Amino acid sequence: MRPRVAVVGAGWAGLAAAVELAEHADVTVYEAGREPGGRARCSGRGESRFDNGQHILLGAYAECLRLMRIVGADPDQLLLRRPLQWRREGGLSLDCPRLPAPLHLAAGLLAARGLGWRDKWRLARALDGLRRAGYRLARDCSVAEWLAEQGQSRRLRDDFWRPMALSALNTPPESASMRVLAATLRDSLGGRREDSDLLLPAAGLSALFPEPAWRWLSERGARLRAGCRAGRIVSREDGPKVDDEGYDAVISAVAPYHAAELLDAPDLKPALAAFRYWPIATVYLRFDVSPRLPAPMLGVSGGGMDWLFDREALAGEAGLVAAVLSAPAELPDAGELAARALADARRVAPHLPDPVQRRVVVEKRATFASEVGLDRPAARSALKGVYLAGDWTHPEYPATLEGAARSGAAAAAAVLQDLGIEP
Numbered sequence: 001m002r003p004r005v006a007v008v009g010a011g012w013a014g015l016a017a018a019v020e021l022a023e024h025a026d027v028t029v030y031e032a033g034r035e036p037g038g039r040a041r042c043s044g045r046g047e048s049r050f051d052n053g054q055h056i057l058l059g060a061y062a063e064c065l066r067l068m069r070i071v072g073a074d075p076d077q078l079l080l081r082r083p084l085q086w087r088r089e090g091g092l093s094l095d096c097p098r099l100p101a102p103l104h105l106a107a108g109l110l111a112a113r114g115l116g117w118r119d120k121w122r123l124a125r126a127l128d129g130l131r132r133a134g135y136r137l138a139r140d141c142s143v144a145e146w147l148a149e150q151g152q153s154r155r156l157r158d159d160f161w162r163p164m165a166l167s168a169l170n171t172p173p174e175s176a177s178m179r180v181l182a183a184t185l186r187d188s189l190g191g192r193r194e195d196s197d198l199l200l201p202a203a204g205l206s207a208l209f210p211e212p213a214w215r216w217l218s219e220r221g222a223r224l225r226a227g228c229r230a231g232r233i234v235s236r237e238d239g240p241k242v243d244d245e246g247y248d249a250v251i252s253a254v255a256p257y258h259a260a261e262l263l264d265a266p267d268l269k270p271a272l273a274a275f276r277y278w279p280i281a282t283v284y285l286r287f288d289v290s291p292r293l294p295a296p297m298l299g300v301s302g303g304g305m306d307w308l309f310d311r312e313a314l315a316g317e318a319g320l321v322a323a324v325l326s327a328p329a330e331l332p333d334a335g336e337l338a339a340r341a342l343a344d345a346r347r348v349a350p351h352l353p354d355p356v357q358r359r360v361v362v363e364k365r366a367t368f369a370s371e372v373g374l375d376r377p378a379a380r381s382a383l384k385g386v387y388l389a390g391d392w393t394h395p396e397y398p399a400t401l402e403g404a405a406r407s408g409a410a411a412a413a414a415v416l417q418d419l420g421i422e423p
Helices: 012-021 062-070 103-111 117-132 143-149 154-169 178-188 210-219 256-262 269-273 311-315 334-348 401-418
Strands: 004-008 026-031 079-082 085-089 093-095 198-201 223-226 233-236 239-242 249-252 277-286 297-300 307-310 320-326 357-368 386-388
Touching (some): 012 026, 085 154, 117 178, 154 178, 297 334, 320 334
Parallel strands (some): 085 297
Antiparallel strands (some): 079 198, 277 357
């Protein structure tokens, strides 16, 4: 008789865990929302259906790519692969050629525009120092502190390192963990050339993994309970329970603040309470003309938003531009955000008229803050038969899709091991 396993939460972590378990157990997935995908999915209907944020994958995201292929979502069709680019209008512009690593980065830096030779040397020296150290730090410190130690100029900090920290960690450099940023650089710049490739979604986020995974799980007999909010996860002598239903194992794959409500785990509460969060704002502007941005993804140096995405070029969404603002110290109102996005878009595409549609999506607790010294719980909780998944449980990564996918796979592996099942 196959064991019964519950997964609470159908974000990318929960879906990853469920997919890994589906061939070995009777799986039940609880999801409070009407659709799977958590903080990386589409919402709305028709022309008002938008991603609830913009996500970038990297060639190094092996777990995301593996899971996509398992559920029948072809990364070659759904993701636009580009060699590493860094486009900042009015600032640094870097394009890495298709050369073996690390020659691709060296060639890209040599040909980079918007940086003087001294800053190119400073940036190359800092990145090479990380590489020679194996992308490991003897002690953790903030990104800002590390940059000061490395003698990085204000131009480099403002036009490369700050956007990098905000994009990768959604945490300002003043408090962001350099150890976490180094781990992301290790797996991208420190690997093969292909690992540093940008993988830009060429479809809505739900189509990348959540919807195919949901269908795949349904075809394998999983019980999928969308619109069903679990109230409590408890551990009893006869096994863990979700509300009043018993299972052989339960994986909690929700955000830390939801886990604090779900789990009767006093030992875990201090760790959960230590997490802080940063918002992400995404502005969608639809025009009655083609945006024709200079690149599918680019930023504006000194602009009001962090990045612009040409959704028409990426996903065929006519006239659509998305603009992202990560971890602002003060979150502007919707009108101000839309004005900033339009101003940035017109700096790179002056032909753009007034938009015919505006949509502002704000996730106030979009990600956990990847701060110095943050303690991350392991997949096995102190509650017998209860496991944890979510990007916040990955020991090294920031709040990314890859961190979520790896955490879900790790939780599933722990469940199978403890139940004595060979994967």
